[in-house]
Amino acid sequence: xxxxxxxxxxxxxxxxxxxxxxxxxxxxxxxxxxxxxxxxxxxxxxxxxxxxxxxxxxxxxxxxxxxxxxxxxxxxxxxxxxxxxxxxxxxxxxxxxxxxxxxxxxxxxxxxxxxxxxxxxxxxxxxxxxxxxxxxxxxxxxxxxxxxxxxxxxxxxxxxxxxxxxxxxxxxxxxxxxxxxxxxxxxxxxxxxxxxxxxxxxxxxxxxxxxxxxxxxxxxxxxxxxxxxxxxxxxxxxxxxxxxxxxxxxxxxxxxxxxxxxxxxxxxxxxxxxxxxxxxxxxxxxxxxxxxxxxxx
Numbered sequence: 001x002x003x004x005x006x007x008x009x010x011x012x013x014x015x016x017x018x019x020x021x022x023x024x025x026x027x028x029x030x031x032x033x034x035x036x037x038x039x040x041x042x043x044x045x046x047x048x049x050x051x052x053x054x055x056x057x058x059x060x061x062x063x064x065x066x067x068x069x070x071x072x073x074x075x076x077x078x079x080x081x082x083x084x085x086x087x088x089x090x091x092x093x094x095x096x097x098x099x100x101x102x103x104x105x106x107x108x109x110x111x112x113x114x115x116x117x118x119x120x121x122x123x124x125x126x127x128x129x130x131x132x133x134x135x136x137x138x139x140x141x142x143x144x145x146x147x148x149x150x151x152x153x154x155x156x157x158x159x160x161x162x163x164x165x166x167x168x169x170x171x172x173x174x175x176x177x178x179x180x181x182x183x184x185x186x187x188x189x190x191x192x193x194x195x196x197x198x199x200x201x202x203x204x205x206x207x208x209x210x211x212x213x214x215x216x217x218x219x220x221x222x223x224x225x226x227x228x229x230x231x232x233x234x235x236x237x238x239x240x241x242x243x244x245x246x247x248x249x250x251x252x253x254x255x256x257x258x259x260x261x262x263x264x265x266x267x268x269x270x271x272x273x274x275x276x277x278x279x280x281x282x283x284x285x286x287x288x289x290x291x292x293x294x295x296x297x
């Protein structure tokens with residue numbers, strides 16, 4: 001299958017990686033050539049890890065990379081696609097614009113998928129003239145490692161498109177789970193209120209960053225505490241998802257904690273900015289509480 005992936009960031013390069021490794025021809029699209037170059041370097045590095053672990057040989061690595069081409073033009077990049085997966089920033093207006101563009105350029109039979117983690121598939125589909133062919137494919141981060149893919153049906157998504165996407169997910173080694181189109185779907189409807197409550201617990205001084213994360217790791221057997229996980233996801237992304245859910249459900253339990261809003265406003269976005277609830281130093285694996293919280297009891 002010929003697949004185009006729009007967005008060469010952390011999610012986009014991972015999605016391109018798994019499809020190419022699964023034997024598909026992939027066009028990775030981004031407006032910035034530098035982002036495409038960085039994405040290819042990341043994919044190569046991640047493939048090297050697989051080779052080092054004995055999960056892949058050098059021949060398969062080379063074949064995977066050879067299946068990926070790049071483009072800085074959406075119109076050119078999707079013109080032969082059978083599936084387009086959009087993996088741009090979690091911004092409604094941006095996604096609507098992208099879907100209008102790909103709808104006008106992709107072949108008539110092409111399936112249009114979005115990797116959105118919270119935005120309505122039905123709303124995105126309404127920006128196109130093919131709503132029955134629009135679907136959500138919400139991959140988990142890091143994409144090459146995590147097995148789950150939420151497959152989200154919009155109001156008009158056809159049974160045939162859903163079945164094809166579910167089978168495609170299984171064919172690339174993922175576990176697709178079909179869910180319906182409500183804000184946050186399943187994964188983030190459950191995860192984001194937990195993260196938000198952890199931030200609220202910190203905000204109210206009930207516990208410090210390490211204390212909250214330790215309770216959840218040792219008490220609930222979570223591999224990563226909620227505050228560290230928020231840093232990993234990106235605090236701006238967490239805020240965007242919570243706002244979508246708050247707007248969609250009109251329930252106060254989904255309202256973002258003021259501390260989260262302040263941190264995003266201050267540019268403290270987690271791993272991507274070098275500081276969130278923890279500080280991140282390039283080349284260091286040691287986890288240190290960010291200065292703003294280091295004195296908190």
